[in-house]
Amino acid sequence: MTEFTPVASLFGGALIGLSAVLLMAFHGRIAGMTGILSGLLPPMSSDWTWRAAFVAGAIVAPILILGVSETAIGYDSPVPMPWVIASGLIVGGGVYFSSGCTSGHGVCGMARLSLRSLAATATFMVAAFLTVFVIRHLLGGF
Amino acid sequence: MQRTLFAGMIGLVFGAGIALSGMANPAKVLNFFDLAGTWDPSLAFVMGGALLVTAIGYRFVLKRDKPVLEARFHLPTSRKLDLPLLGGSAVFGVGWGISGFCPGGAIPALGLGEVSAWAFVGAMLAGIFAARSIRFALGQRATQNA
Numbered sequence: 701m702t703e704f705t706p707v708a709s710l711f712g713g714a715l716i717g718l719s720a721v722l723l724m725a726f727h728g729r730i731a732g733m734t735g736i737l738s739g740l741l742p743p744m745s746s747d748w749t750w751r752a753a754f755v756a757g758a759i760v761a762p763i764l765i766l767g768v769s770e771t772a773i774g775y776d777s778p779v780p781m782p783w784v785i786a787s788g789l790i791v792g793g794g795v796y797f798s799s800g801c802t803s804g805h806g807v808c809g810m811a812r813l814s815l816r817s818l819a820a821t822a823t824f825m826v827a828a829f830l831t832v833f834v835i836r837h838l839l840g841g842f
Numbered sequence: 843m844q845r846t847l848f849a850g851m852i853g854l855v856f857g858a859g860i861a862l863s864g865m866a867n868p869a870k871v872l873n874f875f876d877l878a879g880t881w882d883p884s885l886a887f888v889m890g891g892a893l894l895v896t897a898i899g900y901r902f903v904l905k906r907d908k909p910v911l912e913a914r915f916h917l918p919t920s921r922k923l924d925l926p927l928l929g930g931s932a933v934f935g936v937g938w939g940i941s942g943f944c945p946g947g948a949i950p951a952l953g954l955g956e957v958s959a960w961a962f963v964g965a966m967l968a969g970i971f972a973a974r975s976i977r978f979a980l981g982q983r984a985t986q987n988a
Contacts, residue, residue, distance in 0.1 A: 702870040702882045709884040712863020713891025716946075719856035720892070721899030726848050728909030728916050731856060733946035734970070741971050750849035755949060757853025762861040762953040764854070773861045775951065776869035777958035779941045788962040790937030792969020795945060796977075797930030799918070802865075802938075803856075803946035805931075806889065809918075811896035812904070819923050820931040827935025832875035835940065842872075 702774065720808050723754070732804020734795040779842050798824070845911050857950035863888040866951040868942030868958070875939055 720731040727750060729736075736754055739745035762773050777784060795801045798820050800809060805824075809817020835841045864870040864884050873882035908914050938944050943951075943962045951959035 701880050702864070702867070702873045702884075704882055705864055705884045706887045709863045709887035710891040712859045712861070712865070713888035713893075714895045715855055715859030715862065716865075716888070717859075717892040717895025717899065719852050719859060720896045721903060722852045722855065723849070724900060724909065724915070725903045725906075726852070726910045726912075727845065728912045728914060730916070730918070731852075733944075733949060737945060737949075737967065738970055738974070741967060741974070749846045753846045753850035754853035754856070757850040757855075758857035758860070758949045759953040761854045761857025762866065762950050765858060765861055771862070773954060774864060774867045774870065775954050775956055775959075776867060777941070777943075777956065778869050778872065779958075781958065781961060784941050784943070784958050784962050785965045787937040787941035787943060788965025789969040789972075790940065791934055791944065791962075792966040792971075793973040794930045794932070794934030794937055794969075795966075796970045796973035797926040798934055799920075799927065799930070801934060801946060802944045807892045807896055808900075811893055811900050812917075814918070816918070816920065816923060816927055820927055823928050823931035824935035824938065827932045828875050828939035829877065831936045831939025832872060833878060836876055837878050 702776075716803070716807060717811075720803075720811070724808075730800075730804055730808045732800045732808055734799070734801045734804055738796065783842070794824075848911060856946075857953065859892070860947055860950040861953075863891075865944075865947040866954065866959075868947075868951075871938070871942035871944070871947065875942075 723729050723731040736751045739751045740748055765771055805817040805820040810821055860866050865888055870882055873880045874885040948959055948962050
């Protein structure tokens with residue numbers, strides 16, 4: 701069980717949205733983690749510095765929050781490590797071909813009413829719901 | 843320099859949003875997808891909050907001629923609902939449903955120092971790299987952004 705956190709989730713979601721708006725306003729870029737990371741893999745894109753800075757900021761953020769406040773950041777990875785690694789490979793392959801993930805398609809693309817992003821988001825959400833149902837309720841796993 | 847600095851600060855906002863919203867917590871993500879079990883609807887509020895702010899903000903930002911620090915907006919132009927988009931999305935959804943990690947959720951989780959998050963991100967980068975190598979080997983044009 702995880703606790704239902706509508707207020708914290710809404711607030712956190714709004715911050716994600718704020719970062720998407722700011723990155724578009726200042727850099728003219730979609731705040732999609734897939735696209736940003738892709739440009740950091742060799743051969744790195746020529747504009748790798750802003751990408752690296754964005755990623756670094758995203759990694760440092762929880763460290764700062766834990767350092768300056770009493771806020772707890774919940775974390776639990778209930779899945780065995782081999783499956784975590786397998787899912788990383790699957791997710792990496794998937795988001796490369798779909799050109800985006802939850803942030804790029806689900807937030808930025810949907811917000812600008814992109815039909816591609818709407819189709820992508822509907823597809824990966826349904827696939828995730830089905831996968832969890834199959835693993836937890838048909839196979840009895842994790 | 844200014845571009846890099848601002849990107850870092852915007853990344854901080856993104857990471858804070860992910861961490862505070864619960865998106866960095868794989869157990870919470872998996873419970874969102876577990877309608878028939880320990881359902882936790884929180885992530886609907888994450889998506890709702892993010893979409894609302896982005897949709898309103900983009901309306902104002904994209905009316906401008908260009909972004910503050912760049913010569914032009916870099917927006918995806920493809921309109922095709924093709925196999926890479928839908929097949930890739932389906933594959934991503936399966937992987938997301940297995941572990942509860944997605945790229946945007948996993949990167950800030952690295953800051954928590956959790957081994958599972960680092961393992962996921964390492965494998966994910968290998969997956970992106972492998973997929974790109976395959977596409978290059980097939981001689982197709984690579985697309986990079988959403």
